[in-house]
Amino acid sequence: MSLYTHHLPEWKREEVEDVKKHIGQFTLVGLVDMHGIPATQLQQIRRNLRGIATIKMTRNTLVLHALAEIGGDLEAIKDYISGNSAMIFTNENPFKLYKLLAKTQTKMAAKAGQIAPEDIVVPKGPTSFKPGPIVGELQQAGIPAAIEAGKVKIKETKTVVKAGGVINAKLATVLAKLDIKPVDVGLMLQAAFYQGSIFEPSTLNIDESVFMGQIAQAATEAFNLSVNAAFPTADTIGAIVTKAAREARSLGIEAPVYEQDLIDAIIGKAYREMAAVKGAIGEN
Amino acid sequence: MEYIYAALLLHKAGKDVSEENVKAVLTAAGIAADESRIKALVASLEGVDIEDAISKAAAAPVAVAAAPA
Amino acid sequence: MEYIYAALLLHKAGKDVSEENVKAVLTAAGIAADESRIKALVASLEGVDIEDAISKAAAAPVAVAAAPA
Amino acid sequence: MEYIYAALLLHKAGKDVSEENVKAVLTAAGIAADESRIKALVASLEGVDIEDAISKAAAAPVAVAAAPA
Amino acid sequence: MEYIYAALLLHKAGKDVSEENVKAVLTAAGIAADESRIKALVASLEGVDIEDAISKAAAAPVAVAAAPA
Amino acid sequence: MEYIYAALLLHKAGKDVSEENVKAVLTAAGIAADESRIKALVASLEGVDIEDAISKAAAAPVAVAAAPA
C-alpha cells in the first residue's frame, strides 16, 4: 500500500496528508452526505458549525488512501462512503453531532424529480396571485383553483403528492410559486468513528419525547417511593404530611369519629347518602 | 328528608324499616309524622338496596368541586 | 353514621341537636346510644353551620358527574 | 385529630386501639387526654377495618388522575 | 407512616415536633423508634408549613374509587 | 431525593439496598453521604415492596387540580 501511495502526485499526496492531519486532530471522524445541498446553503451550514465541526470535501479515493494508511478500526468507516460523501471532524460526541446536524436541516423548495419526504398538502384559501395564467398552471398541477373577488383562490385543501411520490416539474414550479418548501435539506450523518467504534445514524437518533417521558417516569417513581415509604426529602415532605393527614381524615370520616375538623365532611357524607337513597327510591 | 334519615338510622341500626319503627324515630325527634308519607317511604324502599345506594354516595368525591379552582 | 343521621334528622325537624335529643332519637331507633359518642358529636357540631355543610355536599355531585364525561 | 393520629399510630404498631393505649400515646405527647373523647374514639373504631378506611384515601388519587388519561 | 403520624399528633397538640417528643410518642405506642428516621423526619419538617400540607389533605377527594367505572 | 435515586438504582440493578451499597453510590456521585440519612433510608425501606411503592401513586391534590387544565 505504501508503495502505491508513493506514486501519488504531489497535490494528492498533500491532500491525503491533510486528511490524516484532521483525523489526528479530532476525536470524531464522520461522513456526511452532501447530496442536493446548494452552495449557498452549505455556506450557511458551515457558518453554523464554525468552532464546533469542520467539513472537508475531498475525492473519495484520497479519503480511502488516508484511511488505509491510518488503518485500524477507523478503516471500516470506508464502507459508509457514498458518491456525495464529505468528511466531518469534531471533538463533540457522535450523539451531539447528530443533533447539531439535525438542527441544520432546513426546508427548501422542491426540484423536479425529487421524492416527497412527506405528504405535500396545498391548503385551501386565497392566494396572493392576480388572475392570469397561474390559474391554469395550478389546475394542471392538480390544484383546484378559481378566481374569486379578483384574486386566485384555491378551492379545497388537496394532497398533491403522497410521501415517497415523485414531484414532477409542473408541480415543483407551482409549489415554488406558492412558497411551499417540502424538502428537508441538510447534512445527513452517514457514520461516525468515535473512541474506537463506529456509530450509525440509527443508534444516534434518540427520540426526545421518549427520553423526556423516562425522566418524568423516574421522577414519579422516586416521588412515589419516597412518599409511600415515608422517607422524607425536601421535595416530598409536604406530600408525605398531606398523605398522612388524608389517611387520618379518611379514617375519621369512614368510622366516623366526630371531630371538629371532620364534621363538615361527615355531614356531607350523611347528606349524600340520604340523597343517594332518595334518588334510588325516586321519592321527593 | 327527615323520613329518609329515619330510614337510614334504622338501616344502620340493623332494624327493620317498618312504618312503626320510622314513626317511632320521627316522633322521638319531635316530628309529627305523616302516616301517608311513612307508608309511601316504606313502600318505595322495598326492593331498594340501601347499602348499595349508600356506597355510591360514598364514592362521590366532595372535593372534586375544588378541582377546577 | 347513626349519630350523624340523628343529628341531621333533628336539624331538619328544627330541633336542637342536644345530647338529650340525639339520645332520644337513637333510642327510639333501638340503638344503645354511647354517651361519649353523643358528647363528641354535639361538641363537634358547636359553631358549625349545618346548612352550609349540606349545601357544599349538595354542590359536589354535579362536578363529579361531569368529570368522567 | 390527635386522637385519630394516636389510633393510626397504634394500628401501625400492631397494637390494640384500646382506651388505655390511646391514653398512653396522648399522654406521651403531652396532651391532657379527655376520657370521654377517648371512649368515643374507641367506640367509633369498633368494627371498623382501619386498613380499609385508610386505603380509601389512598385509592382516591389514582382514580381521579386516571380519568383524563 | 408511624413517624409522620407522631409528628402530626404533636403538631395538632400544639407541641414542638422535636426528636425527643417524637421518640416519646412512638415509644408510648410500643414502636421501637429508629433514631435516624426521627432525625430525618425532624430535619425535613424544618421550614415546612405543616398546616398548609394538612389543608391540602382536606381538599383531596375522600374516595373516588368509582370514578373510572 | 439523591438517596431515593440511589435506592432505585440499586433496586433496578438487583442489588441489596444496604447502607454500604447506598453509600458507595452516593460517594461515587461525589456526594458527602450522611450516615444517619442512609440509615434512615434503609430503615424506611425495610419491609417495603419497592416495586409496589414505585408504582403506587402517592400524590393526589396536585394531579387533581392539574387534570382539568
Next chain:
Amino acid sequence: MEYIYAALLLHKAGKDVSEENVKAVLTAAGIAADESRIKALVASLEGVDIEDAISKAAAAPVAVAAAPA
C-alpha cells in the same frame, strides 16, 4: 431506567451530569455501564431542562403510575 436514575441522582445532588460521573455512579451500583448508552444519555440531556421534565411529572404523577395498573 438505571441510566436515568443515575442522571437524576447527579442532577439532584447538584453535580454535573457528565459521562464520567454517570459511569462512576452506575459502576458503584454494580452496573456494567455501556459507554454508548452513557454518551447517548448525556447528549440527550444537553438542552433538556431536567427541572422542567421533573415538574411535569410532579403535576401528573398519578396518571403515569396508574397507567400500568
